[in-house]
Amino acid sequence: MSPHDDTVDKLVIFLAKRDGIDKLVKTFQYVSKLVHYRAEPIHPDLARRAKLWEVASGLSRKAFRTGRFLSGFNALRRAPGPTPLSVFANAGEMVYFFFDHFLWLARAGVLEPSLATRFSFVSAFGESFGYVFFILLDLIAIRKGLFEQTRLISQKTDQGEAEKKEKAIRADRVMRLMGIAANLADLIIAIADIEPNPFCNHAVTLGISGLVSAWAGWYRNWPA
Secondary structure (H helix, E strand, C coil): CCCCCCHHHHHHHHHHCHHHHHHHHHHHHHHHHHHHHHHCCCCHHHHHHHHHHHHHHHHHHHHHCCCCHHHHHHHHHHCCCCCHHHHHHHHHHHHHHHHHHHHHHHHHCCCCHHHHHHHHHHHHHHHHHHHHHHHHHHHHHHHHHHHHHHHHHHCCCCHHHHHHHHHHHHHHHHHHHHHHHHHHHHHHHHHHHHCCCCCCCCHHHHHHHHHHHHHHHHHHHCCC
C-alpha cells in the first residue's frame, strides 16, 4: 500500500472484503438493538424503526455469508491443522455457517418460519463449539509467542533481527487477543440461542457483545 493512502482509501479496501461489509452491518445491527432497548419505553416509534433496522441488518449479514461454510470445509479438507483443536474449530464453524443458510431462509419466509428456532439452535451450537476451540488455539499461540519472545531477549543474537521478530510476535499477539475478544463476545450471543438466560439474553448484554465482536473485527480487517 502506498504511504499516501488515506483513511478513505483504506475504507474502500476494507469494504471490498466480505468480512469488512459484515463488520459494518454488524455494527448497525447491534447499535440499533441498543437504540431499540433505550427508546422503547419513551419513544415507541423510534424503537419500532430501530427494531426494523436491526432485523434487516441481521438478515443482510446472513445473505452476505452465503457459501461461507465452504471455508471451514476447505480448511478441513486441505489443511486440518497440526492438532485436533483445529479440526474441531473448523468443523464447528462449518456447521454454523451451513445451518445459517437455512435460518436465513426461514426468517425470510422462504422456508417454514416455525423451523427458524430449530435451525438457530443447531447453527448456534456449531458456532459456540467452534469458538471454544478457536479461543484455545489463540491462547496456545500466544503462549508460544511469549516463550519465543523470552528466548529472543535472553539470546545474544543480531539486535536488529531480534527486534523485528519481537515486533512481529507482539503484532500477532494483539491480533490474537482481538480474535479472543470477538470469539468470547460471539460465544455469549450463541449461548443466548442455545440456553436462554436473563444475562445473555438481555438487550444490553447482546448489544455490547455484538459491538465488541464487530469492532474487534474492524481492527483485525482494517488495512495496515
